[in-house]
Amino acid sequence: MPIAxxxxxxxxxxxxxxxxxxxxxxxxxxxxxxxxxxASIAAALDGKGVHTVINAAAYNFVDRAEDEPDAAWVVNxxxxxxxxxxxxxxxxxxxxxSTDHVFGLDGSRSIPFRxxxxxxxVSAYGISKLAGExxxxxxxxxxxxxxxxxxxxxxxxxxxxxxxxxxxxxxxGKGEVKVVNDQYCTPTSAADLAEMILALIRTNAFGLYxxxxxGATTWHEFAQEIFRQSGTDARVIPISTQEFGAKAxxxxxxxxxxxxxxxxxGISIRDWRESLAGYLS
Numbered sequence: 001m002p003i004a005x006x007x008x009x010x011x012x013x014x015x016x017x018x019x020x021x022x023x024x025x026x027x028x029x030x031x032x033x034x035x036x037x038x039a040s041i042a043a044a045l046d047g048k049g050v051h052t053v054i055n056a057a058a059y060n061f062v063d064r065a066e067d068e069p070d071a072a073w074v075v076n077x078x079x080x081x082x083x084x085x086x087x088x089x090x091x092x093x094x095x096x097x098s099t100d101h102v103f104g105l106d107g108s109r110s111i112p113f114r115x116x117x118x119x120x121x122v123s124a125y126g127i128s129k130l131a132g133e134x135x136x137x138x139x140x141x142x143x144x145x146x147x148x149x150x151x152x153x154x155x156x157x158x159x160x161x162x163x164x165x166x167x168x169x170x171x172x173g174k175g176e177v178k179v180v181n182d183q184y185c186t187p188t189s190a191a192d193l194a195e196m197i198l199a200l201i202r203t204n205a206f207g208l209y210x211x212x213x214x215g216a217t218t219w220h221e222f223a224q225e226i227f228r229q230s231g232t233d234a235r236v237i238p239i240s241t242q243e244f245g246a247k248a249x250x251x252x253x254x255x256x257x258x259x260x261x262x263x264x265x266g267i268s269i270r271d272w273r274e275s276l277a278g279y280l281s
Contacts (some may be wrong), residue, residue: 011153153190
């Protein structure tokens with residue numbers, strides 16, 4: 001079992017599993033492994049011949065993390081550290097998925113962030129994810145850390161869902177939605193991200209990467225495009241971040257420059273509108 005996918009039951013994990021040989025892939029859901037427990041990690045991975053561990057597990061309840069930062073830390077920081085330690089001890093590659101929420105402190109930003117730009121998280125969630133990055137990068141010599149943004153994929157039954165599915169549900173049910181129009185980002189298809197990861201791990205170009213669809217938009221514009229492409233007759237009302245009143249701060253601008261990944265993996269990256277069309281179809 002050369003590749004182990006942790007978080008295999010989630011949106012990204014399912015796409016990763018679909019893109020690998022099932023005979024050479026160990027798919028681990030939360031019931032199979034507790035990444036904050038070294039004994040559980042050893043029981044799941046030892047003796048399986050794993051050479052690459054892809055960590056697609058995360059605590060991604062951004063607002064809830066403000067009230068329970070310890071829970072976010074356990075999954076987003078301690079877990080990746082323990083996985084990186086296992087990878088280092090077993091000469092395996094550690095692949096870890098991070099987030100654009102490691103940025104946000106620079107409120108005047110207007111050009112895409114590169115990997116060399118200093119991070120500055122503004123939420124408990126972002127802090128926990130940045131810590132996880134540092135643990136992986138400093139512990140596992142063979143590592144790929146990928147920051148992504150606005151991830152959406154086909155959710156499992158009973159799962160958290162995603163922005164696209166939420167908009168479709170609200171648009172069809174209410175006929176109108178209020179969506180923030182002053183946060184700039186790049187929504188990313190889980191299928192596209194899985195392809196980026198699988199292309200990158202075929203190389204030895206270890207390091208930190210930005211991995212999103214191409215282009216930039218606001219959440220309001222994203223919602224408009226979801227309704228346009230899906231043929232949903234719903235009105236999107238623009239509101240400010242302040243009006244929305246979320247508990248956790250979000251980056252006002254978190255568009256990521258992915259040219260390093262495209263060059264290293266030898267791939268082209270689809271525009272977010274094209275990726276959305278693929279998902280909706």
